[in-house]
Amino acid sequence: MKLPELDGRTAVITGAGSGIGRGIALVFAERGAEVVVADIDPAAAESVADEVRALGGTAHAVQADVTERESTDGLLTASLEACGRIDILVNNAGVGGAPGWWERSSPTPEDWEATYDVNVIGIVNVTSSFQDHLQERRAGRVINIASAAGRRGAGGFAHYSASKAAAINVSQGFALQLAGHNVNVNCICPGLLWTPLWEKIAERDLIKSGETAQTGRQVFDERLERSTPLGREQTPEDVGKLAAFLASDRAKNVTGQSINLNGGSYVN
Amino acid sequence: MDLSGHVAIVTGGATGIGRAIGMKMAEVGADIIVSDIDSDACQRTASEFAALGVRSAGIPANVTDPDAVGRMVAESIGQFGKIDVLVNNAGVAGAPGWYDHAVSREEDWSFTFGVNVKGMAIVTEAVLPHMKEAHAGKIVNLASVAGRQGRPTLPHYSATKAAVINYTQSLANELGRDNINVNAVCPGLLWTPMWGEVGAKYAVNDPTYEGLSAREVFDKMIENIIPLGREQTPEDIGDAIVFLVSDDAKNITGQSLNVDGGAFLN
Numbered sequence: 039m040k041l042p043e044l045d046g047r048t049a050v051i052t053g054a055g056s057g058i059g060r061g062i063a064l065v066f067a068e069r070g071a072e073v074v075v076a077d078i079d080p081a082a083a084e085s086v087a088d089e090v091r092a093l094g095g096t097a098h099a100v101q102a103d104v105t106e107r108e109s110t111d112g113l114l115t116a117s118l119e120a121c122g123r124i125d126i127l128v129n130n131a132g133v134g135g136a137p138g139w140w141e142r143s144s145p146t147p148e149d150w151e152a153t154y155d156v157n158v159i160g161i162v163n164v165t166s167s168f169q170d171h172l173q174e175r176r177a178g179r180v181i182n183i184a185s186a187a188g189r190r191g192a193g194g195f196a197h198y199s200a201s202k203a204a205a206i207n208v209s210q211g212f213a214l215q216l217a218g219h220n221v222n223v224n225c226i227c228p229g230l231l232w233t234p235l236w237e238k239i240a241e242r243d244l245i246k247s248g249e250t251a252q253t254g255r256q257v258f259d260e261r262l263e264r265s266t267p268l269g270r271e272q273t274p275e276d277v278g279k280l281a282a283f284l285a286s287d288r289a290k291n292v293t294g295q296s297i298n299l300n301g302g303s304y305v306n
Numbered sequence: 307m308d309l310s311g312h313v314a315i316v317t318g319g320a321t322g323i324g325r326a327i328g329m330k331m332a333e334v335g336a337d338i339i340v341s342d343i344d345s346d347a348c349q350r351t352a353s354e355f356a357a358l359g360v361r362s363a364g365i366p367a368n369v370t371d372p373d374a375v376g377r378m379v380a381e382s383i384g385q386f387g388k389i390d391v392l393v394n395n396a397g398v399a400g401a402p403g404w405y406d407h408a409v410s411r412e413e414d415w416s417f418t419f420g421v422n423v424k425g426m427a428i429v430t431e432a433v434l435p436h437m438k439e440a441h442a443g444k445i446v447n448l449a450s451v452a453g454r455q456g457r458p459t460l461p462h463y464s465a466t467k468a469a470v471i472n473y474t475q476s477l478a479n480e481l482g483r484d485n486i487n488v489n490a491v492c493p494g495l496l497w498t499p500m501w502g503e504v505g506a507k508y509a510v511n512d513p514t515y516e517g518l519s520a521r522e523v524f525d526k527m528i529e530n531i532i533p534l535g536r537e538q539t540p541e542d543i544g545d546a547i548v549f550l551v552s553d554d555a556k557n558i559t560g561q562s563l564n565v566d567g568g569a570f571l572n
C-alpha cells in the first residue's frame with residue numbers, strides 16, 4: 039500500500055542532473071509527480087530525465103544557471119510551458135567552491151564567492167522567479183537543500199558551511215514572507231552522502247593530509263563511523279523521501295523548518 | 307507509506323492527539339495498542355481502530371507507575387508478539403486545576419515533570435529491552451512548541467517539553483547503534499481539551515487576552531503567532547508521526563520536528 043502522495047503534482051528540481059537532486063527527481067517521479075529536471079549541465083539534465091521516463095514517469099530537461107536571474111526566469115517560463123503550473127520547487131543546486139576547490143587546502147575568495155552565489159543567491163534567484171506564480175495560486179511548496187554543515191561550523195570548509203547556514207536562514211525568511219500566501223517553505227540538512235560532492239571532499243582531505251594509502255571512500259567511512267549514531271550513510275533517496283513528505287498534504291502545517299537528515303550526527 | 311505488520315503502542319492514546327496518531331497509523335495498516343490512564347476510553351478507541359481492519363487492543367496504564375507500565379508492555383508483547391513503534395504521547399499541562407492559579411504551584415511542577423518526562427522515561431525503559439533485542443525500533447516523543455522557547459503563563463509545562471526535546475536527543479545518540487530511531491514532534495496550536503484550559507488561563511492572566519473565551523484566546527493567538535494563519539490539528543501530528551516511524555525516515559534520528567505553522571523556526 040503506497041500512497042500516490044504526489045500524484046498530479048508538478049515539481050521543479052534544480053541541480054537535478056546528479057547526486058541528491060537526481061535522487062529527489064527519481065523519488066518524486068516514483069510517487070507520481072511530473073518533474074522538471076533543471077541543471078547547469080544540459081546533458082546531465084537530459085540523462086536524468088531519460089531515467090525518469092524509463093521508470094514510466096514524465097520529465098522535462100531544462101538547462102538553467104541559478105546564479106543568473108535571467109536564467110531562472112527562463113526556467114520558470116520553460117517549466118510553465120512544459121507543465122502548465124508548478125506546485126513544488128526544490129532548490130537543490132549547490133557547489134563546494136569555485137572550480138578546482140578540492141585541490142586547494144584552504145578556500146580562496148573565489149571559493150567564498152562561488153558557494154555564496156550558488157548556495158544562497160541561487161535559492162533567492164529561483165524562488166524569486168517562481169514566487170509570483172506560487173503566490174497567485176495560493177498554493178505551493180518550496181524545499182531548499184542546505185547541509186549538516188550549515189548547522190555547525192566546519193574547520194577548513196568554512197565557506198561552504200557559512201553558505202549553508204545562510205541557506206537555512208533564507209528558508210526561514212521566505213517561509214515568513216510566503217506564509218500569508220499559503221506557500222510553505224522548508225529546508226533539509228543532509229548529513230553524510232556518498233555523492234560527487236563528498237567524493238571531492240574526500241579527495242581534498244587526502245591531498246591535505248598527504249595520505250596515499252587511503253581511498254576517498256575510506257575517508258568517508260571513517261567520518262561516518264566517528265560522527266553518526268545510526269552508523270550508516272544517508273542517501274539521495276532519503277532526501278527525496280523527506281522532500282516528498284514536505285511536498286505532500288501531510289505536511290501542510292509544517293513551514294519554516296530545517297530538518298536534519300543525518301543519522302543523528304547533529305540534533306536540534 | 308505502509309505500516310502493515312508493524313505493532314505500535316500509543317500512550318495517552320484514547321483521546322485527542324493520541325487517538326489521531328493511532329488512527330493515522332491504523333489507516334496505513336499498523337496494529338495499535340491504545341494505552342491510556344482511562345481504561346474504558348482505551349477499549350472504545352481500540353474498537354474504533356479494529357473497525358479499520360487492523361488488530362488493536364486497549365491496555366490501560368498510568369505512565370507514572372513503573373509496575374503498571376511493565377505489565378502493560380508485557381501484555382502488549384504477549385498479545386502482539388513484538389513492539390516496533392512507541393509513541394510517547396501521554397502528557398498533562400499541570401496538576402488538576404492548574405489553570406485556576408496565577409502562578410505555577412509546586413504540585414504543577416512535580417505533576418507535569420512526573421507525567422511528561424519521568425512517565426516518558428518509564429515507558430521507554432520498559433520497551434527498550436525488547437527493541438534492543440530486535441535491533442530495530444522507532445520511538446516518537448510528543449514535545450511542544452512551548453518546549454522550544456519559554457513563554458509566560460505555563461513555565462512548568464514549557465520546561466518539561468524542553469526536557470522532552472533534550473531526552474529525545476540523548477536517547478537517539480545512545481540507541482543509534484541499536485538501530486532504534488528516536489525523534490520528537492513539537493505541535494503548535496491545536497484546539498484540544500488542554501487548550502481549553504490554557505485559553506482560560508490566558509484570559510485571566512494576560513492583559514492581551516483579558517475577558518475572552520478560551521476559543522477566542524486561541525483564535526487570537528493563531529492570528530498573532532502562526533504565520534500560516536491556521537490552527538494545527540491532531541491529524542497533522544499523526545501525519546508527521548506516520549512519516550517519522552516509516553522506512554522513509556530511516557536515517558532521521560534525534561530530531562524534533564515542529565508542526566506549528568511556522569510559529570518557531572528551527
